[in-house]
Amino acid sequence: MMSIRDAIRDVPDFPKPGILFKDITPLLQDPKLGREIIAAFIEKLKGTKVDAILGVESRGFLFGYMLAVEMNVPFIPIRKSGKLPWKTIGIDYALEYGTARIEMHEDAISEGMNVVIHDDLLATGGTAAAAAKLVELKNAKVSAFAFVVELGFLNARSVLDPFCQNIVSLVNY
DSSP states (O other): OHHHHHHOEEEETOSSTTOEEEEOHHHHTOHHHHHHHHHHHHHHTTTOOOSEEEEETTHHHHHHHHHHHHHTOOEEEEEETTOOSSOEEEEEEEETTEEEEEEEETTSSOTTOEEEEEEEEESSSHHHHHHHHHHHHTTOEEEEEEEEEEOGGGOTHHHHTTTOSOEEEEEEO
């Protein structure tokens, strides 16, 4: 994982002063690293029942779709409100400075499915927890969470544990 960690770029004071942003875009410039990331996820998810990969907008689409293709399961996009063209279900969730809403197509998940929720980065866990609530609204199960980067010092695992304790991250800060 050191090559993945080495490729992640630190951007100070983005998106606001005092934040050290972990930029994964350099990973996207290296196809070999992309293949390593997918292989690492597949290895860490061995033994996990996976019927679909749910990717959180927008960076969760990048490796989430590749992972779904490699695992031969559907990919389900979760998007901000008003961005999906079909009938949706959604959920509002708290942000540190207000609220947001995420949505998915109402027919994307069937009852009883085992879903892996993927995003590029786990920070506070709010968005991933909201995605998990959407999965549960469809009477499906979160079988794992998968993140390229985890900011462990923010203790988001405690937010996600009620949904699923199978939390995979490739790089932890």
